[in-house]
Amino acid sequence: MSRYIIGRLLSIIPVLFIVSFLVFLMLHLIPGDPVRNMLGLHAPPAAVEEMTKRLGLDKPLHIQYFDFLQKAARGDFGISIRTKQPVIKEIRDRYPYTIKLAIGGTIFATIVGVLLGIISAVNQNKLWDNILMVLSLLSVSTPSFFLALLAILFFSLYLGLFPSIGIQSPQHYILPILTLGAQSVGIMARMTRSAMLEVLNQDYIRTSRAKGMSERVIIYSHALKNALIPVLTVIGLRFGGLLAGSALIESVFGIRGIGRFMIDGVLNRDYPVVQATVLLIASTFIIINLIVDILYRVVDPRIKY
Amino acid sequence: MNSKVFRRFIKRKSSVVGGIIIIIFILVAIFGPYLTSRSPLDIDLRNTYQQPSRNNWLGTDNLGRDTLTRLIYGARITLIISFTSVFLGTLVGLVLGVISGYYGGFVDTVLMRTTDILLAFPGLLLAIAIVAILGSGIVNTMLAIAFYSIPYIARIVRGVVISIKELEYIQACEVIGCSNFTTIVSHIIPNSMSQVIVNTTLNLGTAILTSSALSFLGLGVQPPHPEWGAMLSTARDVMRTTPIAALIPGVAITLVVLSFSLLGDGLRDALDPKLKNN
Numbered sequence: 001m002s003r004y005i006i007g008r009l010l011s012i013i014p015v016l017f018i019v020s021f022l023v024f025l026m027l028h029l030i031p032g033d034p035v036r037n038m039l040g041l042h043a044p045p046a047a048v049e050e051m052t053k054r055l056g057l058d059k060p061l062h063i064q065y066f067d068f069l070q071k072a073a074r075g076d077f078g079i080s081i082r083t084k085q086p087v088i089k090e091i092r093d094r095y096p097y098t099i100k101l102a103i104g105g106t107i108f109a110t111i112v113g114v115l116l117g118i119i120s121a122v123n124q125n126k127l128w129d130n131i132l133m134v135l136s137l138l139s140v141s142t143p144s145f146f147l148a149l150l151a152i153l154f155f156s157l158y159l160g161l162f163p164s165i166g167i168q169s170p171q172h173y174i175l176p177i178l179t180l181g182a183q184s185v186g187i188m189a190r191m192t193r194s195a196m197l198e199v200l201n202q203d204y205i206r207t208s209r210a211k212g213m214s215e216r217v218i219i220y221s222h223a224l225k226n227a228l229i230p231v232l233t234v235i236g237l238r239f240g241g242l243l244a245g246s247a248l249i250e251s252v253f254g255i256r257g258i259g260r261f262m263i264d265g266v267l268n269r270d271y272p273v274v275q276a277t278v279l280l281i282a283s284t285f286i287i288i289n290l291i292v293d294i295l296y297r298v299v300d301p302r303i304k305y
Numbered sequence: 306m307n308s309k310v311f312r313r314f315i316k317r318k319s320s321v322v323g324g325i326i327i328i329i330f331i332l333v334a335i336f337g338p339y340l341t342s343r344s345p346l347d348i349d350l351r352n353t354y355q356q357p358s359r360n361n362w363l364g365t366d367n368l369g370r371d372t373l374t375r376l377i378y379g380a381r382i383t384l385i386i387s388f389t390s391v392f393l394g395t396l397v398g399l400v401l402g403v404i405s406g407y408y409g410g411f412v413d414t415v416l417m418r419t420t421d422i423l424l425a426f427p428g429l430l431l432a433i434a435i436v437a438i439l440g441s442g443i444v445n446t447m448l449a450i451a452f453y454s455i456p457y458i459a460r461i462v463r464g465v466v467i468s469i470k471e472l473e474y475i476q477a478c479e480v481i482g483c484s485n486f487t488t489i490v491s492h493i494i495p496n497s498m499s500q501v502i503v504n505t506t507l508n509l510g511t512a513i514l515t516s517s518a519l520s521f522l523g524l525g526v527q528p529p530h531p532e533w534g535a536m537l538s539t540a541r542d543v544m545r546t547t548p549i550a551a552l553i554p555g556v557a558i559t560l561v562v563l564s565f566s567l568l569g570d571g572l573r574d575a576l577d578p579k580l581k582n583n
Contacts, residue, residue, distance in 0.1 A: 146555035
């Protein structure tokens with residue numbers, strides 16, 4: 001087992017290298033001169049030269065990448081062109097909000113999605129199954145930013161139950177987490193349903209039924225445990241989706257998270273910010289998937305790699 | 306679509322409803338200008354944020370433009386972006402997937418490792434990163450969406466190709482001297498089509514969600530174009546006073562995406578009954 005974990009840990013190193021290289025290349029793939037893009041077309045030549053030097057763009061490409069990597073490893077992503085602050089400082093302030101939202105959204109989606117998936121599978125092709133599956137499809141099809149606006153309209157403006165803007169108290173987290181996770185609820189429910197249906201057709205479930213075991217024990221103790229294995233992979237993938245999707249929710253609820261920071265970076269052509277945030281979100285996603293992969297192995301000892 | 310598949314498809318009422326909504330959506334997008342005599346860009350600052358009335362059935366927006374007209378023209382933008390980007394992504398993904406699955410070996414390894422890397426970015430993040438490089442606008446939004454859907458399609462097609470290339474009829478074709486090109490074009494691609502059609506339909510919904518998300522964030526289609534996500538973004542400032550301005554484009558996006566999902570589910574069950582419940 002430990003050999004597997006070490007192997008898996010080592011396997012993400014090349015992936016992280018390539019991802020970091022792609023993020024580094026972003027600046028060079030932008031049509032035109034990146035410095036002029038950032039400073040504007042009429043920037044004085046002295047400022048352009050100074051910025052070129054500061055970003056190290058006058059050096060050969062491989063040296064630039066090596067510098068970028070070295071600095072990134074130390075958490076140095078340069079200075080934001082707009083705020084003139086070190087990018088890492090902003091990230092340190094903002095990252096926790098996004099992580100909390102993504103984790104909250106994932107937990108909410110998992111609990112509700114799995115529960116609905118079980119109810120659906122147990123009542124296969126009956127009324128409840130049909131209703132839940134249409135609802136789950138609706139949740140998958142509703143844009144999270146629209147749902148967030150609807151939630152603000154009903155729960156904040158009409159009913160006054162929750163605050164609508166900012167993230168000062170635990171109460172402020174409720175609507176953002178629910179709206180961020182809602183789309184994943186549908187995905188989880190559909191996934192759990194099909195995994196449960198597959199397991200419920202297995203021989204050992206039939207044997208348990210033949211032995212006269214209660215349906216509750218069969219579903220929650222035997223079937224669910226095995227059905228959760230494919231669901232686990234989806235949890236890892238959804239977490240990545242929620243990390244990136246958090247940008248939309250942060251934008252609606254006015255939360256100073258890393259997603260909003262990234263979007264502002266793109267809008268302001270603040271490339272150090274864009275590079276840092278894209279790299280951070282992608283790396284978090286890779287690491288979360290690694291953890292899920294390892295958990296997968298722990299949960300299901302049958303899996304051999 | 307042969308009659309057996311068609312019979313299986315129409316048995317599922319929800320998918321038929323989805324299909325009908327998609328047909329209406331496409332017709333509105335194509336014939337939009339004939340449905341309204343107004344322009345989606347006509348500004349009337351004396352009539353901003355009007356409630357629905359006989360003159361403006363769905364009210365007006367922040368610049369007094371008629372919401373219904375903008376919704377109709379928005380259907381056109383949504384249709385162009387989603388179909389073009391998904392078509393491009395599917396085409397490239399199909400070619401890469403077929404090459405990867407059919408030839409295997411080194412080409413397969415390189416292509417699949419590349420898709421692994423691209424899949425290491427969550428979809429929306431990849432789209433945002435591409436827009437950061439290319440800039441905003443309709444064409445770049447299409448390219449961003451096309452690009453991020455390539456690895457998904459390539460992987461699915463590769464899987465299908467691997468599963469059918471060892472089948473007898475493919476080997477028979479090789480034995481009678483079919484060239485690789487003939488085998489691929491006449492046998493491999495037609496036989497992976499049902500999977501490609503299902504995924505393309507489902508991808509159309511995802512493409513609409515992503516393009517409206519990009520426009521909502523200000524990274525996609527730019528004003529004054531009447532894109533649904535952008536309309537929603539403009540309307541959010543007046544949620545309290547004129548909620549209908551946000552409700553209309555939001556419901557439109559949801560309805561069209563939902564219909565593509567229903568249609569895709571129905572097509573999957575009809576084209577490949579074995580896959581039912583998965």
